[in-house]
Amino acid sequence: xxxxxxxNGQQHTVDVEPDTPLLWVLRDTLGLTGTKFGCxxxxxxxxxxxxxxxxxxxxxxxxxxxxNRAVTTIEGLSADGLTHVQKAWIEEDVVQCGYCQSGQVMAxxxxxxxxxxxxxxxxDKAMRRNICRCGVYQRIRKAVHRAAExxxxxxxxxxx
Amino acid sequence: MAxxxxxxxxxxxxxxxAFTLGFVIPGKVRAGAGEGAVSSAPFTPNAFIRITPxxxxxxxxxxxxxxxxxxxxLPLIVAEELDADWQAIRVEQxxxxxxxxxxxxxxxxTGGSTSVRTSWEALRQAGATARAMLLAAAAAAWGAPAARxxxxxxxxxxxxxxxxxxxxxxxxxxxxxxxxxxxxxxSPDRFRLVGKDQKRLDSExxxxxxxxxxxxVAAPGLHYAVVARSPxxxxxxxxxxxxxxxxxxxxxxxxxxxxxxxxxADSTWRAIKARDALDLTWDEQGNGGVDTDQMLQHYRELxxxxxxxxxxxxxxxxxxxxxDQVIDATYEVxxxxxxxMEPLNCTVHxxxxxxxxxxxxxxxxxxxxxxxxxxxxxxxxxxxxxxxHTQFLGGGFGRRAAxxxxxxxxxxxVAKGEPWPVKTTWTREDxxxxxxxxxxxxxxxxxxxxxxxxxxxxxxxxxxxxxxxxKMLGMEPENFDNAMIEGLKxxxxxxxxxxxxxxxxxxxxxxxxWRSVGHTHTAFMKETLFDEAAHAAxxxxxxxxxxxxxxxxxxxxxxxKVREMSxxxxxxxxxxxxxxxxxxxxxxxxxxxxxxxxxxxxxxxxKVWCAADVGFAVxxxxxxxxxESGIIFGLSAALYGxxxxxxxxxxxxxxxxxxxxxxxxxxxxxxEIIDSGAAMGGAGxxxxxxxxxxxxxxxxxxxxxxxxxxxFRLS
Ligand code: FES
Ligand code: FES
Numbered sequence: 001x002x003x004x005x006x007x008n009g010q011q012h013t014v015d016v017e018p019d020t021p022l023l024w025v026l027r028d029t030l031g032l033t034g035t036k037f038g039c040x041x042x043x044x045x046x047x048x049x050x051x052x053x054x055x056x057x058x059x060x061x062x063x064x065x066x067x068n069r070a071v072t073t074i075e076g077l078s079a080d081g082l083t084h085v086q087k088a089w090i091e092e093d094v095v096q097c098g099y100c101q102s103g104q105v106m107a108x109x110x111x112x113x114x115x116x117x118x119x120x121x122x123x124d125k126a127m128r129r130n131i132c133r134c135g136v137y138q139r140i141r142k143a144v145h146r147a148a149e150x151x152x153x154x155x156x157x158x159x160x
Numbered sequence: 161m162a163x164x165x166x167x168x169x170x171x172x173x174x175x176x177x178a179f180t181l182g183f184v185i186p187g188k189v190r191a192g193a194g195e196g197a198v199s200s201a202p203f204t205p206n207a208f209i210r211i212t213p214x215x216x217x218x219x220x221x222x223x224x225x226x227x228x229x230x231x232x233x234l235p236l237i238v239a240e241e242l243d244a245d246w247q248a249i250r251v252e253q254x255x256x257x258x259x260x261x262x263x264x265x266x267x268x269x270t271g272g273s274t275s276v277r278t279s280w281e282a283l284r285q286a287g288a289t290a291r292a293m294l295l296a297a298a299a300a301a302w303g304a305p306a307a308r309x310x311x312x313x314x315x316x317x318x319x320x321x322x323x324x325x326x327x328x329x330x331x332x333x334x335x336x337x338x339x340x341x342x343x344x345x346x347s348p349d350r351f352r353l354v355g356k357d358q359k360r361l362d363s364e365x366x367x368x369x370x371x372x373x374x375x376x377v378a379a380p381g382l383h384y385a386v387v388a389r390s391p392x393x394x395x396x397x398x399x400x401x402x403x404x405x406x407x408x409x410x411x412x413x414x415x416x417x418x419x420x421x422x423x424x425a426d427s428t429w430r431a432i433k434a435r436d437a438l439d440l441t442w443d444e445q446g447n448g449g450v451d452t453d454q455m456l457q458h459y460r461e462l463x464x465x466x467x468x469x470x471x472x473x474x475x476x477x478x479x480x481x482x483x484d485q486v487i488d489a490t491y492e493v494x495x496x497x498x499x500x501m502e503p504l505n506c507t508v509h510x511x512x513x514x515x516x517x518x519x520x521x522x523x524x525x526x527x528x529x530x531x532x533x534x535x536x537x538x539x540x541x542x543x544x545x546x547x548x549h550t551q552f553l554g555g556g557f558g559r560r561a562a563x564x565x566x567x568x569x570x571x572x573x574v575a576k577g578e579p580w581p582v583k584t585t586w587t588r589e590d591x592x593x594x595x596x597x598x599x600x601x602x603x604x605x606x607x608x609x610x611x612x613x614x615x616x617x618x619x620x621x622x623x624x625x626x627x628x629x630x631k632m633l634g635m636e637p638e639n640f641d642n643a644m645i646e647g648l649k650x651x652x653x654x655x656x657x658x659x660x661x662x663x664x665x666x667x668x669x670x671x672x673x674w675r676s677v678g679h680t681h682t683a684f685m686k687e688t689l690f691d692e693a694a695h696a697a698x699x700x701x702x703x704x705x706x707x708x709x710x711x712x713x714x715x716x717x718x719x720x721k722v723r724e725m726s727x728x729x730x731x732x733x734x735x736x737x738x739x740x741x742x743x744x745x746x747x748x749x750x751x752x753x754x755x756x757x758x759x760x761x762x763x764x765x766x767k768v769w770c771a772a773d774v775g776f777a778v779x780x781x782x783x784x785x786x787x788e789s790g791i792i793f794g795l796s797a798a799l800y801g802x803x804x805x806x807x808x809x810x811x812x813x814x815x816x817x818x819x820x821x822x823x824x825x826x827x828x829x830x831x832e833i834i835d836s837g838a839a840m841g842g843a844g845x846x847x848x849x850x851x852x853x854x855x856x857x858x859x860x861x862x863x864x865x866x867x868x869x870x871x872f873r874l875s
Binding site for chain 1: 426429501814
């Protein structure tokens with residue numbers, strides 16, 4: 001059954017079973033492999049994407065449930081250049097194997113959009129849904145704070 | 161010295177103007193980086209550099225990047241001696257070629273925390289030799305003595321005339337220079353890059369989703385497969401009915417493979433759905449009764465019987481009979497899955513099946529040569545006819561140095577004879593239940609102490625399976641496997657008599673090396689035992705260890721460092737305690753102190769201090785990161801990790817019941833490095849072993865409860 005889907009601002013028509021998880025439509029049908037498969041049961045966060053700006057575990061989101069809401073993946077997170085989160089991640093040398101990091105970046109971006117100055121406790125609460133087997137958690141904490149600083153500096157510089 | 165045994169080659173197989181150096185030990189000599197250049201000659205090259213006229217310096221990486229940062233630390237060594245522009249370096253993954261073999265096994269392997277220490281010398285010489293040839297070219301072109309010229313940031317300058325040229329401009333001329341018989345390496349005080357914190361080169365790829373992991377491989381006509389495997393270890397398929405599965409949408413083919421039944425479809429999801437619709441009958445081969453509780457019971461019985469004498473330094477019983485007290489303690493650890501973040505997968509294209517040549521394998525692997533040979537054998541080609549492309553690994557931890565290349569072999573069977581490439585994906589449950597575990601192991605240890613509490617004699621008896629990977633490497637263990645006693649023969653404490661015994665068991669459960677291998681349990685046993693001895697002696701555990709390490713100044717320095725970092729001995733809130741442990745592994749020594757709070761049954765690890773001595777840290781930032789990573793990896797196993805079997809079936813399947821540490825239970829970690837100047841050791845694994853006993857000892861300090869089995873449970 002053909003379904004319409006908006007991903008990173010682009011319209012797609014995909015012919016898949018309605019119960020197909022959004023994850024596999026992104027990866028196998030649309031070739032957007034930045035979104036990762038880690039567990040398939042909403043446990044690890046590797047598959048985190050945004051639907052209308054809110055984090056969603058795409059492995060447990062049937063594509064039919066998305067409707068015409070806008071999906072953003074890691075590939076579409078920024079229209080030009082790197083986001084504050086990505087810059088902070090590079091500055092703090094967060095990544096190791098990197099497999100969890102698309103999901104971590106998407107989760108952190110959503111956290112900062114909702115809470116521009118999160119505390120450590122806020123970060124732990126929001127980011128506990130994302131597993132990192134390389135264990136880079138303390139660098140993630142630091143990088144979220146750094147991203148918040150970068151965003152704040154930018155909005156000041158912009159006269160906002 | 162080393163240079164005399166080696167020689168450099170100029171590679172004629174590359175495009176004109178490009179300057180490529182292959183660094184080899186002589187044997188039957190050949191060019192290494194060119195297309196299709198393959199040799200059976202037994203030599204051991206170490207690195208390649210490519211400099212193109214546009215001044216692009218490319219460093220070819222012969223190790224697998226799995227988080228441990230070889231993508232940064234190995235090119236760094238070359239760039240240092242070459243005086244390349246670090247900001248403009250390009251890294252390229254090597255092909256499979258004897259030129260990149262790890263000498264110890266004559267094959268490509270990334271493991272054993274060996275990448276930096278076994279590449280250091282050769283990569284330095286590769287960089288220095290390339291630089292010398294570039295200088296010689298400039299000297300000839302300018303009529304200036306080479307000794308007068310200086311290099312920096314991929315540029316050669318003559319300070320006297322002010323003339324300068326980029327490496328790229330000199331590349332073609334450098335390729336015509338004679339390879340110097342000897343080169344002078346930089347003295348360490350002239351290092352500009354090495355020994356200083358360097359950020360990773362692969363960060364941007366990984367925060368933008370552009371890094372291609374094995375699971376992300378794309379190819380025209382790509383098909384997707386999953387395999388239904390035996391629910392018990394060693395089971396074989398008796399019969400199957402695929403009619404329901406074949407009728408499902410997107411299913412292209414269902415076929416039997418040695419490990420079970422493969423479903424090939426036009427998407428991963430459709431393959432998974434169709435697999436659920438298979439009707440399978442298995443012959444369990446008598447393994448339907450495997451039960452880890454019963455195995456452990458059997459281990460406990462064996463622990464009471466004499467085992468094979470691995471090391472016998474005297475009559476333990478006689479000393480024990482005279483001792484003031486004898487500690488008798490049993491330590492138990494379970495099977496563990498690696499649970500790499502990226503589930504196992506491998507993409508194979510049998511090009512020969514559709515009129516092409518050979519095959520292509522794209523995979524995240526720690527063992528390219530063995531995997532390629534295995535795939536080639538299955539597909540019916542010579543290894544050289546199989547192009548194996550190493551992808552980024554979403555974690556390795558040993559699992560991707562797989563015994564008998566299990567996941568690559570299976571993917572080759574799935575794709576054999578098919579006209580299109582097939583990506584075989586393991587679901588998380590497949591991965592967790594797929595075996596190749598850290599072996600379940602038991603140590604029964606007895607430590608005889610004198611009136612002052614000092615050890616007189618130690619008797620340790622270990623019970624467990626050997627690691628299948630060793631058999632694959634041709635090291636068939638007979639009565640014991642070195643991992644069972646890893647580190648014990650060389651343990652540093654002053655003990656006049658140490659006897660080691662082993663019972664090597666067998667079971668249907670498959671086993672493999674798991675980040676830090678045998679040290680995961682030998683360090684847990686040893687460092688808990690000596691903590692118990694300290695308490696039995698009525699001595700502070702830190703002082704007790706220091707008192708038994710007179711002959712080991714590196715250990716002493718590390719313990720003093722973590723003592724200071726952690727504020728050892730300070731007043732702590734009730735229910736909170738500090739625990740210390742130290743272990744030498746993979747050529748490095750690491751000491752850790754954990755601060756743990758115990759509240760009811762809950763164990764919270766609040767903070768970890770770590771001091772590491774790897775001899776010399778090539779990239780201190782990368783080393784600190786590996787310590788942090790190794791600690792969290794071990795902590796997941798200390799607090800939660802356990803694979804158990806009932807009725808032959810693995811009870812865990814996914815992160816809901818094979819729990820790992822998340823950000824809200826991850827302690828803050830402080831790492832300090834001591835550059836002792838000793839022989840270089842590894843980084844990826846040595847952070848893991850001490851965390852098990854450090855946490856256990858802290859639990860004891862916090863609660864008075866001595867936990868001797870993993871994962872730690874206060875019930
Ligand atoms: S893959 Fe979706 S949460 Fe793990
Ligand atoms: S960086 Fe490897 S799993 Fe997070």
